[in-house]
C-alpha cells in the first residue's frame with residue numbers, strides 16, 4: 377500500500393463520526409440529515425486533498441469544519457441584515473421595521489387562541505376586520521374600512537367590485553408601474569375592468585374626463601405617482617374637480633394613494649404629500665394605501681371610504697382570497713394605536729423616526745460609526761460626508777432627504793470584493809459603492825447596530841487579507 381492509499385484508508389467513516397461524542401451532540405441539536413450531509417461533504421473534501429497531495433486536515437480541524445457546515449446548512453434563509461443604504465422604505469429589505477410593541481402583540485395573539493373572528497360580547501362569530509376598523513375610522517375620519525393582504529390586492533379588489541366589466545377612467549400620467557409586478561393596466565385586466573385612458577403623459581384636463589364619461593363608466597380612478605415625478609409643462613386634475621364629475625354623474629371616485637401618509641409632513645418641509653385625512657375630507661369615495669410604506673406597519677392593504685362601497689367590497693368573494701392574516705392584524709392594530717398621538721407616532725414608529733430625524737443627529741451617528749474604524753486609517757481613506765437619500769418603496773418621489781454617510785475607500789483591496797464580503801457576513805451588511813468607496817449611510821443604522829456593523833467590517837477585511 378502506498379502512503380496515499382494508506383491515508384485514504386485511514387479516513388474516518390460517516391458512522392464513526394456520527395457515533396463520536398460530538399456526532400451525538402450534533403444530532404441532538406440539529407436535523408440528522410444536515411449532520412450526515414456535512415460529515416459526508418468534509419470527508420469528501422479530505423479525500424480530494426489527499427489525492428491532490430496536499431496537507432490533510434487534522435481530526436480537530438475536520439470536526440470544526442463539519443460543525444461550521446452544519447451551522448450553515450441549518451441557518452434560516454430569511455434573516456436580519458444591516459441596511460446601510462439610507463433608504464428607509466427599502467422594498468428588497470423588507471420595507472418598514474416594526475416596533476417592539478407591535479411584535480409583542482403579534483406574539484401575544486399568536487402564542488394563544490384569540491378572538492380573531494369571535495364576538496366576545498355576543499358570544500358568536502365576528503369579523504376579523506372589526507379589530508381595527510374603529511381605530512382606522514378615528515385616525516382617518518373615514519366612514520368604514522376593510523384590510524387586505526397588501527395595497528395591490530386592495531386596488532384589485534376595488535376594481536373588481538366597483539367596475540367589473542365596466543370602464544374606469546384614468547389619466548395617462550397615472551398609469552404607473554410599481555416594481556415589475558404591479559402595472560396599473562395589468563391590474564385593470566386582473567380586476568376585469570376596462571381601462572379608459574384620458575389625457576396625455578404630461579397633461580390631463582377636466583374636459584378629458586368629462587368627455588370620457590359614458591353609459592358604461594363605473595369608476596373614476598386617481599393614482600398616486602409614487603415613484604416618479606412629471607415636471608415642466610404639466611397639468612393635472614385636482615381631487616376637487618374630479619369630485620364634481622363624480623357627483624354629477626353619480627360615479628364613485630377611487631384614489632390609490634400608494635404610501636398612505638397619516639401625518640402632515642409640511643412642518644418637515646415635505647409640501648406635496650397629501651395626508652389620508654385630507655383625501656377623506658375632500659370626499660373621495662374609496663381610498664387605498666399600503667400598511668408598510670409611510671404608515672410604518674406590517675404588509676397590508678387598507679381600504680377606507682363610504683360605508684356603502686366598503687360593504688360591497690366585503691361581499692366580493694375575492695376578498696376571502698386576499699384576506700389579512702392574524703399576525704398582520706395584531707401588528708397593525710398596535711401601530712395604528714401609535715397614531716392616536718402624532719408626536720408619539722413620529723417618535724415610536726421606526727419608519728417615521730428614521731425619515732424625519734434631524735441631519736445633526738445622523739451626522740453624530742455617522743461620526744460614531746467612523747470612530748470605530750480608526751485602526752484602518754493606514755489601509756483605507758475614511759470620511760464622514762454629507763449625502764442625500766430617498767425615502768424608497770415608491771414613497772415621497774423626488775424628495776432628497778439630507779443624510780450623512782461614512783465613506784470607506786480601500787487602498788489595497790478591491791471595493792467590489794469588499795462589498796461582496798460584507799454582503800455575505802453575519803449579519804449581512806447592504807451598502808452602496810460610489811467612487812471606489814463603500815458608502816455606509818447612517819440614516820438607517822440604529823444605535824444597537826453600530827457595534828455589530830464594526831464587527832462585520834472587521835470580519836470582512838480579515839476574510840480578504
Ligand SMILES: *Cc1c(COP(=O)(O)O)cnc(C)c1O
Pocket residue numbers: 526527528529531552554558599600601602632633634635665666667676677769770
Ligand atoms: C406601492 C403601491 C402599490 C402597491 O402596494 P403594495 O402594498 O406594495 O402591494 C399600489 N399602488 C401605488 C400607487 C403604490 O405606490
